[in-house]
Amino acid sequence: MNDNHTSPPSEMELKVKALESLLVEKGLVDPAALDELIDTYENRVGPKNGAKVVARAWTDPQFKAWLHEDATAAIASMGFTGRQGEHMKIVENTNVIHNLVVCTLCSCYPWTVLGLPPVWYKSAPYRARAVMAPREVLKEFGTEIGKDVEIKVWDSTSEMRYLVLPERPADTKDWSEQKLSALVSRNSMIGVEKARLPEES
Amino acid sequence: MNGGHDLGGMHGLGCINPEPEHSEKVFHHEWEQSVFGLTLASAFLRQWNLDQSRHARERQHPADYLRNSYYENWYQGLLKLLFEKELITQAELDSGKAVPAETQLTSNVLKAAAVKAAMLKGGPVNMEIKHPPLYKRGDRVHILNINPEGHTRLPRYARGKFGTVDIHHGAHVFPDSNALGIREGQHLYGVIFTSDELWGLEAKTNFKVSIDLWEPYLETA
Numbered sequence: 284m285n286d287n288h289t290s291p292p293s294e295m296e297l298k299v300k301a302l303e304s305l306l307v308e309k310g311l312v313d314p315a316a317l318d319e320l321i322d323t324y325e326n327r328v329g330p331k332n333g334a335k336v337v338a339r340a341w342t343d344p345q346f347k348a349w350l351h352e353d354a355t356a357a358i359a360s361m362g363f364t365g366r367q368g369e370h371m372k373i374v375e376n377t378n379v380i381h382n383l384v385v386c387t388l389c390s391c392y393p394w395t396v397l398g399l400p401p402v403w404y405k406s407a408p409y410r411a412r413a414v415m416a417p418r419e420v421l422k423e424f425g426t427e428i429g430k431d432v433e434i435k436v437w438d439s440t441s442e443m444r445y446l447v448l449p450e451r452p453a454d455t456k457d458w459s460e461q462k463l464s465a466l467v468s469r470n471s472m473i474g475v476e477k478a479r480l481p482e483e484s
Numbered sequence: 485m486n487g488g489h490d491l492g493g494m495h496g497l498g499c500i501n502p503e504p505e506h507s508e509k510v511f512h513h514e515w516e517q518s519v520f521g522l523t524l525a526s527a528f529l530r531q532w533n534l535d536q537s538r539h540a541r542e543r544q545h546p547a548d549y550l551r552n553s554y555y556e557n558w559y560q561g562l563l564k565l566l567f568e569k570e571l572i573t574q575a576e577l578d579s580g581k582a583v584p585a586e587t588q589l590t591s592n593v594l595k596a597a598a599v600k601a602a603m604l605k606g607g608p609v610n611m612e613i614k615h616p617p618l619y620k621r622g623d624r625v626h627i628l629n630i631n632p633e634g635h636t637r638l639p640r641y642a643r644g645k646f647g648t649v650d651i652h653h654g655a656h657v658f659p660d661s662n663a664l665g666i667r668e669g670q671h672l673y674g675v676i677f678t679s680d681e682l683w684g685l686e687a688k689t690n691f692k693v694s695i696d697l698w699e700p701y702l703e704t705a
Contacts, residue, residue, distance in 0.1 A: 299515040299559060301580055303522060305572055308582040311529060311589065315596035317521035323603055324520070325510045365606035370653070387492035387639050389538055390554065395606075399510055399520075403502035405554045411494040414641065414682070418689050423500050434691035438492065440637045441672055441696035442609045443653055470505050 329398035332363045333446060334467035336396055337478075338460045340373075341451040351375070354446070358396060368395025368444055374437060375448040376474070381428045382447045383421070383474035385413035386439040393444035397469055404473065414438055424475040447474040454481050485539075485633055488546025492641040493683065516555040523562050528594035531569040534607070535663040539635035540564045609657040611669030617699070619673060623649045624705035627675070627697065635663030638701045641682055646705050647675040650694060658698050671699040 292300075306312045336358055340347040349357040354371035358364075371393060374382040386392065387410045392400040403409050412420050417434045421427070428434060437445045449471040455463060458481075465484045470476040491497075511517045527537065541561035542549070549557060566572045571589075576582055594602065619625060629644040630636070637659045651674035658670040679691045 293513070293515070295556065295559070296513070296515045299518045299522075301577060302559075302563065302566075302572075303518050304580065305576055305582055306522060306526070306566075309572065309585075310587060311571060311593060312522060312525045313593055313595050316525050316594045316599055317518065319596045319599040320521045320524050320603075321511075321517045323599065325517070328603075329510075365604040366602075367606070369606045369608040370610065370656075372651075387641075388489055388637060389541070401503065401505070401508050402512070402554070403500050406500060407491055407494070407550055408497040408500045410491040411497050412500075414492045414693050416688060417691050420500065424502060430689075434689075436691060436693045438639065438693060438695045440639060441653070441656060441659075441698075443672070443674075443696050468505055475502075 324394070324399050328394060330396070330467075330469035330472065331464070332361075332398075333393070333396035333469070333472045334464040335460075336361060336363070336446070337448055337467045337472065338464035340448055341463055342460050347448075350448070358446075363395045365395055367391075368393050370441075370443050371396075372443055372445050373448050374435070374445055374474075376450050376477075378432065378450070380433050380435055381421075381474065382435050382437060382445075383413060383417050384437045384439060384445045384447060385410060387411070387414055388440060391439035391442075391444065393446050395444075396446055397472060401469070421475060424470065426476050447472050449474075449478040452478050452480050485542060485635065486631060486640060487542045488544065488549030489542045490640050492639045513555075519555045519559045519562070523558050525594045526562060526566070528602070529571070529589050529592045531571065531589075532565050533662055533665070533667075535635055535657075535659040536665070537561060537565065538659075539663045540568075542635065611655045611657060613655040613669040613671070617652050617671040617673075619649045619671075619699070619702065619704075620652065621649055625649055625673075625675060625702045626705040628701055628703060630701070632660065634660060636660045638697060639695065642675075642677065642695050642697070645677055645681050647677040647681070647695070650674045650676045653696065656698070658700065660698075660700070673697055673699070673702070675702070 307314050340350055350373045354373045358371050376382055390400050390405040414436050417436050452466055466479040468479055471478045541557045544560055625647055627642050627645050653672040655669035656672040658668050661668050674694050675697050677693045
């Protein structure tokens with residue numbers, strides 16, 4: 284990683300700059316639109332959206348039922364719609380099942396609720412191993428799943444996008460939706476971790 | 485295609501080494517931001533679709549695909565599409581000078597003011613089709629052993645295996661055709677496989693894998 288602007292630009296920096304200049308000069312892209320796209324996914328659309336969905340599901344049984352029945356519509360009701368979230372499905376973790384999401388063929392990920400995927404989600408080792416050795420993969424995230432709990436891995440080969448509904452942590456009985464959402468990590472909505480415990484928030 | 489992108493079950497790739505969630509940035513270099521923006525914006529020129537875009541990233545030497553970082557693969561894919569659609573030339577890229585030409589695409593160019601609405605709208609791929617689904621929940625299916633040279637979303641590790649239909653997602657655009665520019669709907673199913681079926685004796689623990697598969701990939705078991 285090299286974010287130090289005093290060092291010479293990398294080969295990729297130069298190549299991409301050349302391509303961008305050319306496309307702008309040819310009028311094929313609008314530089315202001317590029318800034319807007321980057322700002323949208325760097326600063327506005329991210330896992331806080333998903334955390335709100337999960338916290339609402341934890342506190343509102345009717346909303347949770349709607350999520351199971353039509354996740355796309357239920358999530359849209361909170362304003363989270365569009366690109367890479369056109370077809371949503373919720374998969375719920377319980378004391379007998381733990382869900383884990385991967386895309387072995389590329390990097391399919393529910394942008395509307397989680398933003399852009401982290402580097403590890405797009406990495407070759409995660410894509411290779413999540414479908415073959417999920418318990419070992421989970422251990423690399425410090426997550427131990429009991430032997431009596433079934434692991435179910437969702438390989439996102441289509442435009443269906445999967446959001447894990449993690450288990451609500453104990454001792455959060457009177458917590459508000461907003462307070463609960465702080466327990467919902469991005470990783471818990473991919474399924475590589477559990478939701479944070481109250482003492483971790 | 486049996487390319488370097490089809491990674492399910494590959495050995496020797498090492499540990500995942502995830503960055504801690506609280507400190508990971510969305511982009512790690514400025515050029516990654518640019519590749520991301522250029523890729524999304526260029527798609528609005530409507531010269532290729534999502535599956536053609538994926539296929540362009542896949543059409544690399546497997547060693548290159550695996551060696552490249554994620555956004556390097558996006559860059560390679562975008563460049564390929566721009567060349568193939570003759571939107572730019574290598575000479576222009578080398579010289580940094582655009583050759584003046586008439587373009588019919590100006591009205592397609594994504595403007596900043598249209599970004600928000602375009603992203604919130606997205607591009608649904610569900611379709612109405614005439615024929616009813618051939619399979620229903622609980623049906624045992626055999627996954628065809630196909631090895632097309634073109635784009636497919638049937639991963640190698642599922643081919644020839646037996647699974648159970650769990651969900652009918654409706655009809656979605658069929659990627660294998662869409663990558664050839666033909667938009668047709670096919671029924672899409674969530675099919676469940678046991679770890680034993682997928683990995684045999686190599687499956688260290690019992691688990692299940694759900695894979696989304698289109699009807700043309702399946703036959704009755």
